Amino acid sequence: MKRLTILVLLFAGILFNLAAQPRQKKALFVIVDGIPADVIEKVETPALDTIAKTGAYMRAYVGGEKDGYSQTPTISAVGYNSLLTGTWVNKHNVWDNDIAAPNYSYETIFRFFKNQYPDKKTAIFSTWLDNRTKLVGEGLPQTDAIKLDYHYDSLEYDTIRFPHDSESYIHMIDEEVVNAAASYIRKETPDLSWVYLEYTDDMGHRYGDSEKFYDAVKMMDDQIRRLWEAIQFRQRNFEEDWVIYITTDHGRGAETGKNHGGQSDRERSTWIVTSAKNVNPWFLKNPPGIVDIMPSIASWLDVKIPTEQLKELDGISLTGKVSVAGLNATYADKKLTITWKAIDKKAQAKIWLATTNEFKTGGRDNYQMVKQVPLSVGKTTVDVSKWPSGFYKIVLETPQGFMNRWVIVK
Ligand SMILES: [Zn+2]
Numbered sequence: 027m028k029r030l031t032i033l034v035l036l037f038a039g040i041l042f043n044l045a046a047q048p049r050q051k052k053a054l055f056v057i058v059d060g061i062p063a064d065v066i067e068k069v070e071t072p073a074l075d076t077i078a079k080t081g082a083y084m085r086a087y088v089g090g091e092k093d094g095y096s097q098t099p100t101i102s103a104v105g106y107n108s109l110l111t112g113t114w115v116n117k118h119n120v121w122d123n124d125i126a127a128p129n130y131s132y133e134t135i136f137r138f139f140k141n142q143y144p145d146k147k148t149a150i151f152s153t154w155l156d157n158r159t160k161l162v163g164e165g166l167p168q169t170d171a172i173k174l175d176y177h178y179d180s181l182e183y184d185t186i187r188f189p190h191d192s193e194s195y196i197h198m199i200d201e202e203v204v205n206a207a208a209s210y211i212r213k214e215t216p217d218l219s220w221v222y223l224e225y226t227d228d229m230g231h232r233y234g235d236s237e238k239f240y241d242a243v244k245m246m247d248d249q250i251r252r253l254w255e256a257i258q259f260r261q262r263n264f265e266e267d268w269v270i271y272i273t274t275d276h277g278r279g280a281e282t283g284k285n286h287g288g289q290s291d292r293e294r295s296t297w298i299v300t301s302a303k304n305v306n307p308w309f310l311k312n313p314p315g316i317v318d319i320m321p322s323i324a325s326w327l328d329v330k331i332p333t334e335q336l337k338e339l340d341g342i343s344l345t346g347k348v349s350v351a352g353l354n355a356t357y358a359d360k361k362l363t364i365t366w367k368a369i370d371k372k373a374q375a376k377i378w379l380a381t382t383n384e385f386k387t388g389g390r391d392n393y394q395m396v397k398q399v400p401l402s403v404g405k406t407t408v409d410v411s412k413w414p415s416g417f418y419k420i421v422l423e424t425p426q427g428f429m430n431r432w433v434i435v436k
Contacts, residue, residue: 060227062277105275112320235283317341
């Protein structure tokens with residue numbers, strides 16, 4: 027072949043490849059600390075509003091089921107880990123900011139993602155080191171020594187650059203973290219990344235509901251603007267489609283706004299802003315939990331969560347079909363009464379039952395299918411006299427996925 031012909035063929039081949047290449051999907055999630063829903067709705071946040079216009083703004087909640095087995099403290103690291111694992115504290119076991127003994131059997135979005143796509147890039151930009159070293163558990167044997175491709179964190183240990191007696195040192199760190207994230211996104215385009223910003227909570231603790239706290243929220247909004255512009259830059263100039271989820275880890279007490287950790291409405295009341303275009307309208311009226319963000323990101327990035335783990339997730343994707351809600355179960359007289367709200371009236375449901383919790387220690391539970399019913403019935407009873415136990419795990423399976431519920435027999 028003549029050299030010219032080869033060159034022409036090569037060029038045509040490149041063009042064909044460019045045209046055929048699907049757009050790469052990327053995800054960024056951001057936790058901005060300790061901003062109750064009423065505050066985010068009151069303070070001007072033009073960047074969040076812009077993002078919500080392309081996607082959605084939702085009121086949301088943290089804290090698991092109030093007074094139920096999944097009740098979860100409205101404390102920072104507890105909330106972050108609910109986002110990362112899609113489970114409440116009864117599973118992930120991070121009860122406070124000490125992060126004493128996370129249960130790594132409940133894997134983070136980073137592990138699911140890296141298992142499936144070892145060559146894709148992950149990154150953390152954070153004003154708190156523990157997010158990477160303890161919650162994600164980088165390098166630990168329990169997490170199969172997961173390694174992120176990039177991190178920008180631990181500045182809080184640099185007391186020379188960021189003297190802790192300065193009231194704004196956390197803000198200075200947040201600024202560094204955001205600028206590092208925006209610049210890394212523009213240049214290196216990580217596939218899955220997490221930005222964590224702390225200053226809002228710091229001001230909330232110091233001043234409670236006050237102009238200083240609201241100013242911190244405005245500063246946060248400007249930081250989100252920079253991240254959003256970096257994403258826009260990638261989408262304009264490269265074959266990439268991005269999604270961003272922004273949320274907070276807890277609200278604040280109603281009295282002064284200084285504290286959090288309890289189960290009051292305002293401490294539990296949070297929000298989610300996303301650019302995702304296909305949020306199910308169900309969630310605009312029925313506030314999602316922080317645990318719903320992880321499956322949403324997994325769905326966007328085509329992460330296939332294995333069935334055994336899906337049966338454990340407490341969240342469902344905000345962008346998928348919602349076929350069922352409000353699964354509940356009670357025990358009396360050797361019978362389980364299981365109820366739910368059927369949204370998809372045509373679907374069939376399978377009910378699975380296990381009396382063990384081997385999953386908690388890395389094992390497998392032996393689920394039995396105990397019933398198959400039309401979802402529309404909304405209620406069924408299961409005679410469990412054959413399976414006497416102080417503990418039941420119930421899984422409701424529909425064509426859309428799984429929903430689970432524990433029963434602890436008193
Ligand atoms: Zn917090």
